Amino acid sequence: MSTTDEIGYQKQGKVAVISLNRGPANAYYLEFLERFYDCLAMAEQDADVVSVLINSTSAKFFCAGADIKIFAHNSTEENQQMVTQARENLRLIEASSKIFIAAINGHCLGGGLELALACDIRLAAEGSYLLGLPEINLGLIPGNGGSQRLTKLVGMAQAMDLLLTGDSIDPQKAADISLINRLYAAETLQDEALAYASKLAAGPAKALAATKVAVSQGALMAMPEALALEAALVDQLYETEDAAEGFHAFIEKRPAQFCGR
Incomplete structure (x- = not known):
């Protein structure tokens, strides 16, 4: 297993598992995103890898998006570097020949949801946590493709409602509008997600x-x-x-x- 303090990378057969490990909320900043990119590139360059599972070691968060405290203190140029890196990460996911699966076990907000939206499949745990794009409450709109990918997944009416209000929804509602592909019991999500990724990895x-x-x-x-x-x-x-x-x-x-x- 290859690991940094905040990102874990390991292979299980033909599955690469990338684990977000920056407590408490996996909120990202530039260096975190750069290390994440390195893991994505490692999976992309490994001819044996067929599917990539992105999960979280946090009990409450998948990813809360950008670290707002860092974002607020950065210069505009520094924040633009972070946004550019986030976009490049998602571009790599979408352009990759590998199948990317997000295993969502907790709050998935802002840039965290944008990450999940860029994946090919979204599996999630049942529960009372929230998914959403609340950027409107900061006087912004999603900057990493969230408005476009969300609209293509759930349709214009649902996307417009979520984007304009900044409201978040629970995983059952997310599944109902096809934002989530499959829901599992919280205690079985990680095992189910790995089994799903492994099933795909055994395919052509x-x-x-x-x-x-x-x-x-x-x-x-x-x-x-x-x-x-x-x-x-x-x-x-x-x-x-x-x-x-x-x-x-x-x-x-x-x-x-x-x-x-």
Whole structure:
């Protein structure tokens, strides 16, 4: 296990686990974001990694976003550096061929929710904690893509309500509006999230990556262009070893053993 004081990184099979570990709320600042980027890059550069699980060691917080005390004392230039790094982190997550999963076990606010929104899958614990983008209460709007990613996930009406009021919602409401993919009992979330990530990691890596591209990029295209993208992506998969294995396993009525090639 490779760990800094505030970020943990370990591999479990083909899953990379990045743990936020800056108590009490995982509120971030520039150096924290830089170390987080290093962990993201480590996972991206590891050919064996198929899925990446981002979780928190805090019992109450997933991530509260930027450390407001540091933000308030920084110069505008210093804060811009932090925002730029946060955006670069989320850009890497979205551009990555890996599947990113956020395991949300506590308050997920501001930049913390923006991090979760950039992930491909959001799993969460049941409970009374809150998720939201309260930047309007600071005279701001989300700066790391929150307004755009939230709208694409939950629709304009729900997003506008949450963004304009700055109100936060509980995990059940978040699941109801499709902000959360799956809810689990709080005591089982971490095990369930790792099992989910491991299940994906055992799948055909090239097809998983192609699915990520098809969905994320296709959503921004008109239907003819999106269908052309899908066709181009699937055409590249027909000759892969995993496709051959998938067909043989189906015919032989056995679990497929994918190799990522």
